[in-house]
Amino acid sequence: MVDLPVDGELVARLRAGDEACFALVLDAWSAGMLRVARAFVSTPDSAAEVVQDAWLAVIEGVDRFEGRSSLKTWVYRILVNIAKRRGLRESRVVPESSLGPTVDPASFQGPGEPHPGHWRQSPAPWPTPEQHILATETRAFLTEAINRLPERQRAVLVLRDVSGYEAEEVCSILEITAANQRVLLHRARAFVRGELARHYADTEVTT
């Protein structure tokens, strides 16, 4: 990937109408933005429209950027605002985040058993793929699992684990606290791990 100029220079060039510079940020950030948008709206097409609207707002508004956050964080906040509004309009039905344990309590021994709170049975081992490359069906399954997450968990998981942002960046983009970010990330990861376990258990039977 091409290194982008530092923020100050980037902003100056965008304000001056440097099209090559705009193409550079457009290509560097759009993939991540599509993922984030997808966390809020119901179809890939809606996500593409959200990203397009966000870029149009950036083109219009870059003169008003005050440099209180990084340019990228500013762009992402615009994106998240548009995506949220759009998500509400589509009134996507999002399951409520439960506050219970992230692993089925039935996996652990109860009070009357020899080791209360310990695994009843160790988690079943997963197949180790020969290369560290995901099978196509596992990829599709993962995408499905992400889509079933509640909105805020999905947004955090997508930003942290799929797009590879640091915790601080995610807090800043979504305007949430570090503790909240960690709780949402943990619940989302535990859910996806559980779904993958189910997926591997199913494919074991058939192969």
Place this chain on the structure above:
Amino acid sequence: MNCDEFVELVTAFLEGALSPDDERRMTEHLAECDGCTTYLGQFRSTVDALRQLDEPRLAGATRESLLTAFRDKHV
């Protein structure tokens, strides 16, 4: 530490966000528990798998229309 407590602290453990005391309890528990060692490994594999998902791309036409919008703004 019990396994049902361990599984709730895995992300905090991986992020280095635990108190020194909890971190020590997690490590001691891992040394003695195969189930939680497996769980931690699968948690890590899950995160690694997520990193391998495909990059979505902006459609060529959308990209072109945005470049045009940028140009129009600056004529």
